[in-house]
Amino acid sequence: MEETVKKLYITGYQSYELGIFNEKDPKLQVIKKVLKNEIKNYVENGLEWVMVAGGLGIELWAGEVVAELKPTYPELKLALILPFADYGNQWNEKNQLLLTEVKTQADFCDSVSHEPYKNPGQFKNLTTFLLAHTDGALIVYDEEFPGKPKYFLSAARKVQETKPYSIQSITMDDLENAIFDDSV
Template sequence: MKPIKTLYVSGYRSFELGIFQEKDPKITIIKRALKKSLKMYLEAGLEWVIISGNLGVEFWTSEVIPELKTDYPELKLGLIFPFYEFGNNWNEDNQQKLLTMKNNADYENSTSHQPYTSPVQLKNHTKFLLEKTQGCLLVYDPEYSGKTEYFYRDALKFQADEDYLMETIGMFELQDIADE
């Protein structure tokens, strides 16, 4: 594995996986999968994990990072929102999750310093993430569509011209981890 210093982690939103409660056993499996993959990157020199603040895989990643920091204190979490005031209109429970992500982050910023105005901000955010990271880890399976599909497609195009690593954790891998 080539050394990756900065890795973007994303994937399904919780509702896309039918997860509506914090005690859902699927969360434990996803966190175990994230830890397993992230440890490989950490052993190879990973320094930064970047997330965008989405609920689901990105939130669970923000919960896994402090646990990993016990053995890898050099690990940092960057929270890069696509636009200013991201998540401000969320309900109280989701606002609390957003606060947890912010509290666990070592760095926080947004690619657009304006509130949401157009999809161009999301495209610019994707472009920024691809250019500023050496790879991505996606809990995503192309056979099961979701919002991550947009980033996945853009990453495939980016890979055609750039040395960019993309690892996906799909449904088969999650099932294997559940069976362990």
């Protein structure tokens, strides 16, 4: 981390892309452990805000991890920035409950579009907003295993061409290594 990242967007795979369908999945425990360690490192280097966009998977899990870290790091704030007003309404009850839990833990919650879902452009607007309001991104993504995060990563790399923007990736190898690393 060259520059101090004060506002960090955390994103990555959706839960289905990782084959994780319940909270007891051992893969989820490893992901949360790695996220917790990385967020702590950022906080100790000046991080003030974590932003997530409410995606089922890495984003909501990161929101849960931030909530767990808040008692130890009271300066850490969580922002939940949704793409549109009725985001998550079509999810099953269990997933809606998870989104609601993260909303209640967030220090700030709003949507980029205050309209209900209309078109995919609302997701593009979300990406534009997040890139304009963060200093960097922590992304659980491995280019050897393509998935939805590739769209954000591509946009973030374009931003890097015109201004400093930190991008840190957590790859599948990083997650696999964390299984055997007791210090993480």
